[in-house]
Amino acid sequence: AQRVTQPEKLLSVFKGAPVELKCNYSYSGSPELFWYVQYSRQRLQLLLRHISRESIKGFTADLNKGETSFHLKKPFAQEEDSAMYYCALRISSGSARQLTFGSGTQLTVLP
Amino acid sequence: GAVVSQHPSRVICKSGTSVKIECRSLDFQATTMFWYRQFPKQSLMLMATSNEGSKATYEQGVEKDKFLINHASLTLSTLTVTSAHPEDSSFYICSASFSGTGGYGYTFGSGTRLTVV
Secondary structure, three states: OOEEEOOOOEEEEEOOOOEEEOOEEEOOOOOEEEEEEEOOOOOOEEEEEHHHOOOEOOEEEOOEOOOOEOOEEEOOOOHHHOEEEEEEEEOOOOOOOOEEEOOOEEEEEEO | OOOEEEEOOEEEEOOOOOEEEEEEEOOOOOOEEEEEEEOOOOOEEEEEEEEOOOOOEEOOOOOOOOEEEEEEEOOEEEEEEOOOOHHHOEEEEEEEEEEEOOEEEEEEOOOEEEEEO
């Protein structure tokens, strides 16, 4: 079965410092990876997905199939980046194509 | 676009009663909807997947008779917690998949905080 691991429950960095939120996955097939963000008192929303190869709000994430990782990075963290971040995996087989979420990382950017 | 509206946002009910949570897609047709449960400081755990017009597919360990899911139309899915008990207190979130010119994606409701007393 597929699994998503986010080893850090809490992560604090100072404003302007680089930040990396780790995500590892286990899945035997071809995965689709996502990062979702949940700001305080708001609903979960998509941040980015690997197939788009995009940079959103300064964040990037590269799928490394060799290391089965999809770490989220930003070179200069901002206070407004403080939020809960979830890595998610969508398997390509089956009709439902539901998402499997990691346990989340609470990022706090200190002033 | 692709907005999902979830109601109620909070509900308190007495033990033994039933509670219905609604999830509506406002500007698209949601063929597939997902129901998640989230415990404090934990991740979203998928409970079931519902497809319009057919029976829901429940994840292992989720009681079908306790968590009734109905997806009778392309814009509405409901989750009914039957004979609720305090251990059912949790945060329930619905999600819908969508596809469009920008590709596919998932959109989430704002969640329902259920407290059973």
